[in-house]
Amino acid sequence: MKEIEGTTEFLRRKSKLYKNNHGKTQMQIVVKGSHQGFRRYPMGTGNHSCLSRGDYESMSHQGNKEAIASLDKIKLNIGNDVVEVYVSDIELEKEVKCNNREYEIDIYIKIDRTEPEEYKNLWNGELWLEVFHTCKVDRKQAEDFAIERLPLFETKIPDTYTFYENITLEGYKKRKKQIIEKYKQFGVNGIFFSFNKKFFSVKWRLSENGNYTAHIGDRNFTIIKSKYDDGYGIMYGEKKPLWEYNGKRFNSIEDAKKNAEYVAFLLYNNEKM
Structure with a gap:
């Protein structure tokens, strides 16, 4: 018992060296x-x-x-x-x-x-x-x-x-x-960053030209319709629109919105697209 008590006391004193x-x-x-x-x-x-x-x-x-x-x-x-x-x-x-x-x-x-x-x-x-x-x-x-x-x-x-x-x-x-x-x-x-609508919903608004826009993190995002097919793109900054992610096209406005929120997460943390 004394040996066990001694070990316990040693661990207690050791922990106080590292913790407040x-x-x-x-x-x-x-x-x-x-x-x-x-x-x-x-x-x-x-x-x-x-x-x-x-x-x-x-x-x-x-x-x-x-x-x-x-x-x-x-x-x-x-x-x-x-x-x-x-x-x-x-x-x-x-x-x-x-x-x-x-x-x-x-x-x-x-x-x-x-x-x-x-x-x-x-x-x-x-x-x-x-x-x-x-x-x-x-x-x-x-x-x-x-x-x-x-x-x-x-x-x-x-x-x-x-x-x-x-x-x-x-x-x-x-x-x-x-x-x-x-x-x-x-x-x-x-x-x-929880990507859960339960906690906070990104406020998408219709612009004067009919495109959905939102300010997420430190950038403005706009969803645009393709002139050539039924796809949608994500515009941010001065770069060309993003039409797909991981090889998957954005086939609806909602799909583009969802991906825009994830893209905002990556950009906010200076990660490469």
Whole structure:
């Protein structure tokens, strides 16, 4: 029994070397040298497609994550729409299992209420938020969250929200306060990746020339009819229309809309088409 008790005590003390009182991995700011930022011990879980999650976090990533998590009301800018989320509770680096894979999500929000009010029920009273700096949400994570029907939202860190090199701890705190005020004033821009109409429906609108258009992520999309056959195309930016994906043509407006939302996901994460 003493041997078992000794082993248990050893494991307890060992765990405290790596975890804080809330069970989270200890973070330490590094302000000098070539590896500036926040360093921590790997969790063994998280988004394995990117080593920076759970291993090394930039100051910009950690600072923006903390800034958003400090808000008691978060204004989400989703396409042309705005949803105000009133926070009941918020947690950083929340672990969750989706489709038998373990992830560590930047911010977990338990919702008190939303405006418009229906979104609290649509999202089952919770929201999972990833902050994109050097590590994006990959296709597998988006798919896993869709399977589990969990609302997953990602926001990119704007260039004007980054932290400076060789910053001191006091400078870090000051900069974070500035970014908090930016989020309060302008809200959090981003895109949903759960591909589930239950959580958020992209607002497609008819333009003056009769084409369906929508603002998804950080781009405008337009559905156009082919002049040569019964197919449809997806226009975005200044590139040529996309008439098919993975060798499959878009044979209806609804098919083109659905694929446009997935294309928006890929483009938002700087993935090649």
